[in-house]
Amino acid sequence: xxxxxxxxxxxxxxxxxxxxxxxxxxxxxxxxxxxxxxxxxxxxxxxxxxxxxxxxxxxxxxxxxxxxxxxxxxxxxxxxxxxxxxxxxxxxxxxxxxxxxxxxxxxxxxxxxxxxxxxxxxxxxxxxxxxxxxxxxxxxxxxxxxxxxxxxxxxxxxxxxxxxxxxxxxxxxxxxxxxxxxxxxxxxxxxxxxxxxxxxxxxxxxxxxxxxxxxxxxxxxxxxxxxxxxxxxxxxxx
Numbered sequence: 416x417x418x419x420x421x422x423x424x425x426x427x428x429x430x431x432x433x434x435x436x437x438x439x440x441x442x443x444x445x446x447x448x449x450x451x452x453x454x455x456x457x458x459x460x461x462x463x464x465x466x467x468x469x470x471x472x473x474x475x476x477x478x479x480x481x482x483x484x485x486x487x488x489x490x491x492x493x494x495x496x497x498x499x500x501x502x503x504x505x506x507x508x509x510x511x512x513x514x515x516x517x518x519x520x521x522x523x524x525x526x527x528x529x530x531x532x533x534x535x536x537x538x539x540x541x542x543x544x545x546x547x548x549x550x551x552x553x554x555x556x557x558x559x560x561x562x563x564x565x566x567x568x569x570x571x572x573x574x575x576x577x578x579x580x581x582x583x584x585x586x587x588x589x590x591x592x593x594x595x596x597x598x599x600x601x602x603x604x605x606x607x608x609x610x611x612x613x614x615x616x617x618x619x620x621x622x623x624x625x626x627x628x629x630x631x632x633x634x635x636x637x638x639x640x641x642x643x644x645x646x647x648x649x650x651x652x653x
C-alpha cells in the first residue's frame with residue numbers, strides 16, 4: 416500500500432461507542448495510511464491521549480459516560496488538534512454546541528466514507544498551515560486580504576467591502592474550511608450582545624455573496640451549513 420502525503424505519520428483517534436462504526440473507520444482510515452486508535456467514550460479517549468498524541472480526533476456526540484460535547488471542551492482546553500464530530504440527523508443543538516466548544520467540523524450519520532476522508536484531509540491541512548492572528552495578510556485560494564489596508568481581491572479582482580463585511584470575511588478567512596456557527600460569528604464580529612440577533616448575520620452574508628460569488632448565482636465561497644452556520648471555501652489552492 417502506498418500512503419498519501421497527507422497520511423504520512425498522521426495519527427487519528429476515533430471515539431464512538433458503536434463498535435461497528437469504530438471498526439469500519441479504523442479499517443478505512445488505515446487503508447489510507449493513517450495510524451488509528453479507537454475509544455468507546457470520552458474518558459477512554461482522554462486516557463489514550465495522555466500517552467499518545469493524535470493529529471486529528473473524530474468523535475461521536477452521543478456516548479455513555481463522557482459524551483462528545485464534554486470531550487470537545489476538555490480537548491480544546493489544552494490542545495488545538497482538529498476535531499470532527501459525528502452526529503445523527505436532527506441533532507442540531509448538540510452539533511452547534513460542539514462547534515461552539517471548539518470542534519472544527521461535523522459529518523452527519525449515516526455518512527459517506529469518501530466525504531469523511533476528505534474532511535479528514537482538509538482538517539489535517541488546516542492544522543499544518545494555521546493562519547496566525549497577528550499576520551497582516553491572508554492569501555488563501557482565490558483570496559488576497561490585506562488586514563491593514565482592508566483591501567480584498569478575489570482572483571486579482573478588487574472588491575470593495577463595508578467595514579462590517581470586511582470584518583466578517585476576515586474572520587471566516589482565518590478559518591478556511593471550518594464550520595463557524597452563527598453564535599460564534601455574531602459574538603466575534605458584532606460582540607456578545609448580538610448573539611441573539613441572527614438577522615444581522617443573514618443580511619451581511621447575503622451582501623458578501625453578491626460581491627464575492629460568481630455572477631451566475633452559484634455559491635462557491637460562502638457555504639451555508641443549514642441551521643448551524645457557515646463554511647468559507649477559498650477556492651483553488653495555489
